[in-house]
Amino acid sequence: AQKVTQAQTEISVxxxxxxxxxxxxxxxxxxxxxxxxxxxxSGELVFLIRRNSFDEQNEISGRYSWNxxxxxxxxxxxxxxxxxxxxxxxxxxxxxxxxxxxxxxxGSGTRLLVRP
Amino acid sequence: EPEVTQTPxxxxxxxxxxxILRCVPISNHLYFYWYRQILGQKVEFLVSFYNNEISExxxxxxxxxxxxxxxxxxxxxxxxxxxxxxxxxxFCASSEEYYNEQFFGPGTRLTVL
Numbered sequence: 332a333q334k335v336t337q338a339q340t341e342i343s344v345x346x347x348x349x350x351x352x353x354x355x356x357x358x359x360x361x362x363x364x365x366x367x368x369x370x371x372x373s374g375e376l377v378f379l380i381r382r383n384s385f386d387e388q389n390e391i392s393g394r395y396s397w398n399x400x401x402x403x404x405x406x407x408x409x410x411x412x413x414x415x416x417x418x419x420x421x422x423x424x425x426x427x428x429x430x431x432x433x434x435x436x437x438g439s440g441t442r443l444l445v446r447p
Numbered sequence: 448e449p450e451v452t453q454t455p456x457x458x459x460x461x462x463x464x465x466x467i468l469r470c471v472p473i474s475n476h477l478y479f480y481w482y483r484q485i486l487g488q489k490v491e492f493l494v495s496f497y498n499n500e501i502s503e504x505x506x507x508x509x510x511x512x513x514x515x516x517x518x519x520x521x522x523x524x525x526x527x528x529x530x531x532x533x534x535x536x537x538f539c540a541s542s543e544e545y546y547n548e549q550f551f552g553p554g555t556r557l558t559v560l
Contacts, residue, residue, distance in 0.1 A: 374536065375551065375552075376551035378551075432495035433495070433545040435482070435490075435540075437490040439488075
């Protein structure tokens with residue numbers, strides 16, 4: 332069965348530190364999609380990135396970078412030089428091509444607190 | 448920039464009452480979803496909707512729940528007889544194609560007393 336595990340429940344860092352949020356997934360499908368969403372204190376879910384299973388190239392967007400490794404079924408998210416505004420709950424999610432609805436299966440989230 | 452909208456932002460109701468949560472997905476999107484998030488927990492899939500019919504529903508989506516796309520722009524979630532455990536944040540989402548990212552609305556916080 333498909334599953335997303337975010338083992339880090341809460342991380343606290345001081346501003347300007349780098350921080351990596353871990354995501355491990357399980358799927359029997361060969362075609363699947365991985366996502367990261369940010370949920371700031373205001374509660375909305377903000378899309379950050381989508382990766383498909385055929386594209387293992389790492390991605391960098393400003394201070395954000397993502398490391399996708401199929402060999403370890405991981406899709407980790409690194410924030411470089413963290414800022415207070417990065418404080419939020421971050422969710423990793425999976426959808427599968429064999430699933431006709433392409434619903435998102437979310438991990439339990441990692442709460443990131445960036446202290447000034 | 449187009450966005451998903453939801454109304455109301457907060458709904459308080461008595462147990463046993465019917466509620467309708469409304470969503471306006473992004474206009475050129477074809478796939479629609481409802482998720483819910485009980486306070487402090489993860490986001491859970493409720494139902495997906497494509498081509499004017501439900502494509503999948505979760506175990507949570509029992510006979511008390513229904514969805515409709517009445518007019519080509521709105522997408523509604525109805526709970527016929529609310530229970531205390533229905534208290535949660537309900538998110539609507541839409542995507543352009545099945546493989547695209549889903550964009551979420553701001554959510555409706557439902558409180559059942």
